Amino acid sequence: MARLPYACGLDAAVDLMGGKWKARILWQLHDGPHRFGELRRSLTGISEKMLIQQLRELEADELVHREVYREVPPKVEYSLTGFGATLNEALVPLGDWGHEHMARIEARRAAG
Amino acid sequence: MARLPYACGLDAAVDLMGGKWKARILWQLHDGPHRFGELRRSLTGISEKMLIQQLRELEADELVHREVYREVPPKVEYSLTGFGATLNEALVPLGDWGHEHMARIEARRAAG
DNA sequence: CGGTATCCGTTAAGATACTG
DNA sequence: CAGTATCTTAACGGATACCG
Numbered sequence: 001m002a003r004l005p006y007a008c009g010l011d012a013a014v015d016l017m018g019g020k021w022k023a024r025i026l027w028q029l030h031d032g033p034h035r036f037g038e039l040r041r042s043l044t045g046i047s048e049k050m051l052i053q054q055l056r057e058l059e060a061d062e063l064v065h066r067e068v069y070r071e072v073p074p075k076v077e078y079s080l081t082g083f084g085a086t087l088n089e090a091l092v093p094l095g096d097w098g099h100e101h102m103a104r105i106e107a108r109r110a111a112g
Numbered sequence: 113m114a115r116l117p118y119a120c121g122l123d124a125a126v127d128l129m130g131g132k133w134k135a136r137i138l139w140q141l142h143d144g145p146h147r148f149g150e151l152r153r154s155l156t157g158i159s160e161k162m163l164i165q166q167l168r169e170l171e172a173d174e175l176v177h178r179e180v181y182r183e184v185p186p187k188v189e190y191s192l193t194g195f196g197a198t199l200n201e202a203l204v205p206l207g208d209w210g211h212e213h214m215a216r217i218e219a220r221r222a223a224g
Numbered sequence: 225c226g227g228t229a230t231c232c233g234t235t236a237a238g239a240t241a242c243t244g
Numbered sequence: 245c246a247g248t249a250t251c252t253t254a255a256c257g258g259a260t261a262c263c264g
Contacts, residue, residue, distance in 0.1 A: 003221075004156060004157050005218065006210070006214055006217070006218065007136065007155070007156055007157075008136065008139065008207065008210070008211070009206075009207040009208060009209065009210030009211030009212070009214060010135045010136055010139055010203060010206060010207040010210055011135075011136055011210065012210035012211075012213070012214050012217045012218070013206045013207065013209055013210030014130075014132070014135050014136075014206075014210075015217070015221070016210075016217060017206075018126075018130055018131070018132070019126075019130065019236075019237095020126070020130070020236080020237075021237095023122045023123075023126050024119065024120065024122055024123055024126075027120065027122055035245080035246085036245070036246050036247075037245060037246075040246095043119070044116060044119055045116050045119075045238095046238095047237075047238055047239075047240095048246085048247070048248090049237085049238075049239090049247095049248085049249090050236085050237065050238075051247095052246085052247065052248085053236095053237095060220075061217075061220055062220065072245095073245045073246085074244085074245050074246055074247085075245075075246085076245080076246065076247085083213070083216075086209060086213075087209060089205075089209075090205040090206045090208070090209035091122060091205075091206065092205070093201075093202040093203075093204070093205050093206075094121075094122060094125045094126075094129075094202045094203065094205075094206060095120065095121040095122040095125065096121060096202070097121065097125055097198060097199060097201075097202035098118070098120070098121030098122055098123065098124035098125030098126075098128075099120070099121030099124075100121070101124070101195070101198075102118055102121060102124050104195075105118070105124045105127070105128060105173075106117065106118065106124070108172075108173055108174065109115075109127070131256075131257095132256080132257075133257095147225085147226090148225075148226055148227075149225065149226075152226095158257095158258095159257075159258055159259075160226085160227070160228095161227095161228085161229095161257085161258075161259090162256085162257060162258075164226085164227065164228085165256095165257095183225095184225090185225045185226085186225050186226055186227080186264085187225075187226085188225085188226065188227085225264100226263100226264095227262105227263080227264090228261100228262075228263070228264105229260100229261085229262075229263095230259100230260085230261085230262100231258105231259085231260090231261105232257105232258085232259085233256105233257090233258085233259105234255105234256080234257080234258095235254105235255085235256070235257090236253100236254080236255070236256080237252100237253085237254075237255085238251100238252085238253080238254095239250105239251085239252080239253100240249100240250085240251085240252105241248100241249085241250085241251105242247105242248075242249075242250100243246100243247080243248070243249095244245100244246090244247085244248100
């Protein structure tokens with residue numbers, strides 16, 4: 001079925017940052033560029049495959065910039081674009097909300 | 113594999129409102145209770161199955177309240193709980209961001 | 225009106241091994 | 245170090261038909 005146009009801003013935003021990892025990846029980049037390996041260690045539980053896949057999508061959506069340094073050993077740094085930084089700011093209240101209610105949310109999840 | 117604890121607030125929040133529909137459903141309820149059929153018509157493109165499934169999950173997470181009126185024909189109203197209202201507020205900046213950048217996001221999506 | 229039940233294809237996600 | 249490749253499972257999303 002043909003994709004419908006976005007119904008609202010939230011629809012568009014969720015399309016870009018939705019899923020299990022993207023918001024957390026953007027979050028990790030808020031304080032400057034990070035290398036692939038740093039991100040992998042920070043994002044506990046992510047597989048290399050998912051990390052690179054999500055980074056590629058974020059790059060295609062112009063939220064993240066990928067800079068390759070031609071060195072040995074190889075070095076690649078990921079950073080927020082200006083566009084990505086604005087999205088990150090819009091995610092702050094959501095992150096705060098989650099932080100504030102984390103105990104409740106964990107408890108509900110544990111309850112099944 | 114056993115689920116890890118939430119890594120940050122954003123992780124917990126996305127777990128509750130992530131997916132294609134939940135943010136939009138919460139959004140629709142911001143101005144008061146709505147009936148099942150109203151929501152179905154508002155959320156263009158959603159199937160009845162997805163709508164009821166997402167509503168049940170939102171109810172289980174105490175974000176949405178379900179009120180059944182024993183009438184003929186049947187009437188059920190969904191509304192935000194206090195908890196759901198606070199999440200909705202945290203989503204406002206994200207919705208604004210999406211609205212502001214909608215044209216750009218649509219264009220990227222069209223480009224494939 | 226407000227759902228259920230069933231079936232089905234697609235996408236997300238994860239484990240593991242391997243490469244330039 | 246920063247990825248690729250392959251395979252498998254789980255979750256998401258949708259179509260259709262039916263029910264109280």
